Amino acid sequence: MPEESYHIVPGSEQHRRLITGSKIAAILGISKFETPAELWLRMRGDVPPQESTPAMRRGHNQEAAILDWYFTEIRPDLTMTAGETTFTRPDLPWAAANPDAVALEDGHTVFIDAKSIARDGGEWGKPGTDQVPAYYVTQMLWAMHMTHGDGGLHVTRTYIVKHGPYVDQTDEYYVDYDPALAQWIQDECHRFWLSLADDYACPDPTPRAGIHKTFAKLHPDIRPDSEWQIHVDTAREYLQAQEARKDAQAREDAAKAEILRCMGDAKTAMCGDVKLGYRRPTKSGVSFYPPVRPAHIEDLPDTPTQAAA
Template structure:
């Protein structure tokens, strides 16, 4: 494959950058991003909405991340003697793919003729990063790394250094998977075809899509529009249920917090149910273990007690 180093990089968020398939866009294209939906990315790339500006808090997170990358790089060097690591990020493009593309790698590892990508990520802890205890990289980050391997042509395993605010750093290794790579390329080609045809993805229930629809129609012209009886019923019924569920959930959350006292974790036997973490303004926030199936908590005796 013909990969080459990019010397003049497109500025993230610029019209030029929006036309390029980059690693950061791959999770959204595949529909596995935790942060941006297919619908939102499609409209940004189509030019019907502009990307949200970077806020002060988000920029501060970026600044912290860049600072932490310095320590993460040193940690990787200690763990990989004999390898060299570029001091800055590098960006490549692959002319054989047939569409504008780029892969920005946090650092290029080299040893003789070998090359490998090294990504450096930050998170509050392993759980926030997405590690459910399996030691595997979350799917969205894995997809980004495989895209980097596709574009750069570096098919040796890539490393991702996670630098958590709490706990020791951890290095995850991602081997190249040619089957997955072909699936990603196929989906990207379908994505480019949908952009050319002007056919956006279907709506979904993500916060990202909701925000994009609001931005697509910012004006109020005073007219009326008819919606179906089914759509009207579903909306009003769900709205009422949501208000009732929100109040009920708040009460149960309050109960769990009260029971926990100063504890960090709420446990049910060996199962972690929730965790207290420091929040903004010195407050404490409660986070449920959303990866745990509630049904797994209930043994036959518990079911009898609840139904009694």
């Protein structure tokens, strides 16, 4: 029996209960945006739905324009057959996927996914390759996996069209279907989905800036004159993290001070070809700001001589 195709609206109650492509990276613990614990709480309805962010709204609003440019200017050889479509499999009733577009390439069905990127972060490789961030690879694999049931379309390639970080930059990448990896992802996701029925199966919190805000929503009420004893290991981790944050901030401020001392009245601080930041006037004087595209240690020259070359 072939997979069904219709449309499940992201953010709807039906969508919340299903394992969909955008949730795969979080389940596997490789998402930059959400941890397994946060997703677990959200899928159960223990905390409110994820709030829309400017980045999410930007991607949604630009999606149609990115796809139009892609099919018109970059890949006019592809024939778009459908926009965003939901694919499910009868043998996986707990799963679904919503590729942004469906097209034909030499008679074979392919998926197209549009990404609006404000900052590259060095995660994307050379355009035209499969050098794509892992959290997007797993999302694309999941969408294709939804077509590999009995009688399905058996899609084996997804093209990712990335717009940004520059306004006139649109690049194409691809992800090919890997049946072994897709099956492993299915098994991990099924275990996660089954755990949602167990009130005590919430994954342990893992490091992500802001994760505490999700857990703060679990118990909005406060009982006056009540207290709870926290395990000494948790208390120690909390206090050590506070001290480490103070030390890290002090190190960063000292490095900024040295940069500002060295650069004088120059606007931009460079190390070889790497832009470290720039000076900008403020109400209280001048401040040092990081560049739009973050600098990475691995991009720095190996020696001072190379930096000055």
